[in-house]
């Protein structure tokens with residue numbers, strides 16, 4: 001049976017700051033530069049969620065894209081959009097909200113919501129036009 005990868009794109013705006021509270025101010029600025037600025041900074045994030053599966057013979061689809069949209073919005077987008085990722089999101093409070101850590105946390109929240117027969121394959125998170133991260137759950 002054919003296995004396909006299907007991707008849904010979603011978008012959110014949010015603020016964050018890269019800062020390790022266990023480090024000195026000097027080490028934080030040396031490591032994170034302007035990303036450590038105390039009053040946070042914002043990004044227009046693009047989140048791509050790629051699932052893997054076989055088309056259902058009755059629908060021709062791996063997953064109903066409306067269902068995938070609702071899962072992504074409920075578990076991730078509605079939680080992050082227009083929020084401060086350092087202060088407002090309980091499921092990111094254990095980590096520095098880098099795109100790497102956001103992608104890992106998003107994976108954990110989306111994977112468990114997918115219907116039977118549909119697997120999460122990849123989370124891609126764009127932070128700027130130059131920078132993005134890909135996570136395959138490993």
Ligand code: NI
Pocket residue numbers: 016035041042043
């Ligand atoms: Ni940033």
